Amino acid sequence: MAALIHRAEYAQYDFGPEHPFTPARLDMLLDLLRELGVPLDLQAAPAATREDLLTVHDPAYVDVVEALSWGEPKPGADAFGLDTPDNPVFPGMDLAARWLVGGALQGARLLMGGAETRVLQLGGGLHHAQRSRAAGFCLYNDLAVAIRALVDHGWHVAYLDLDLHHGDGVQSIFYENDRVLTISLHESGHYLFPGTGHIHELGSGYARGLSVNVPLEPFTGPADYLEAFEAVVPQALANFAPQVLVVQAGADAHFDDPMGDLVLTTQAFETLHRRIIELADQYAKGRLLVTLGGGYEARVVARVWAILVLTLLDRPLPEALPEAWVARWLPLLGPHPPRFLQDPVPPHPPIPGEDLRHRHNQDNLARLLDSLSRFWL
Secondary structure: OOEEEOOHHHHHOOOOOOOOOOOHHHHHHHHHHHHOOOOOOEEOOOOOOHHHHOOOOOHHHHHHHHHHHOOOOOOOHHHHOOOOOOOOOOOOHHHHHHHHHHHHHHHHHHHHOOOOOEEEEOOOOOOOOEOOEOEOOEOOOHHHHHHHHHHHOOOOEEEEEOOOOOOHHHHHHOOOOOOEEEEEEEEOOOOOOOOOOOOOOOOOHHHOOOEEEEEEOOOOOHHHHHHHHHHHHHHHHHHHOOOEEEEEOOOOOEOOOOOOOOOEOHHHHHHHHHHHHHHHHHHOOOOEEEEOOOOOOHHHHHHHHHHHHHHHOOOOOOOEOOHHHHHHOHHHHOOOOOOEOOOOOOOOOOOOOHHHHHHHHHHHHHHHHHHHHOOOO
């Protein structure tokens, strides 16, 4: 079983009706879980404090976010990644982001106190936020704040990022920290934002070998993705021996997501979710903190995250989606809504170039493992 963290204030993290990072994603998920009869004992965490933020963010950056949040004009805000199309300014955005940071931080505290071994933060996953810059819909880095608290507790922390995009903010904040292992599987930065996450990004100083990136070719499907996961993640965890595993469980690597070109299925996500629980049990005494993340297709995101929740709660997966839920969300689901939790098999026609993609992925994987071999026992 897992503790679930959420509060209504998460909906305040809202960049506007045309922005893809919409609170409706969480509304759809929670509504689906209720329709499926899942008991939701949601814990409400307090908002993170300014002092919490300053464990990973520069004071000058937090000052700018606070000022813009209060409506004060700040010329040059775009130098901090703010007041841009990705990160537009909205009233109250400082507190809205601190609610999400507080949820992840509360999850870390539950693990540190021994009250729980498995925690899911139903929100957050703001992995692009840098020390002094917003990026990719992310104002404050909730994951980094939670990881910092776990490190300050004396634990070695393994961070695993399943989002379509490279987990650049978390990596950069801990790039020189030998108590944090970061692993990111993502579409290659040669083709996709944020343009980082290459295999040569291995960490610095005593943390050399603790930044592990698995860039994947566009249109990589479940077989290659899962093969890369198994080739890298268990070995990295075995070598690092963490006390806790933190996971960003973005859903945007699905084949239907508009943001990129990985082509995972809901079945592949289920495999990943179950495998992560096994790895946490095997290498981190079962301690697992999971946040949500990217996911921008209404027909997909609630289904993938419902699979995540049900898996973490050790509940069976239903076959059909509740008709009442489909009817309520039809304006977002479109004229041909999904009727089942899982994707049809096969979900789409074969994508040309599979052999070439496979060779490129295998070559990158071999070079990555060769680079890491000198650091791994």
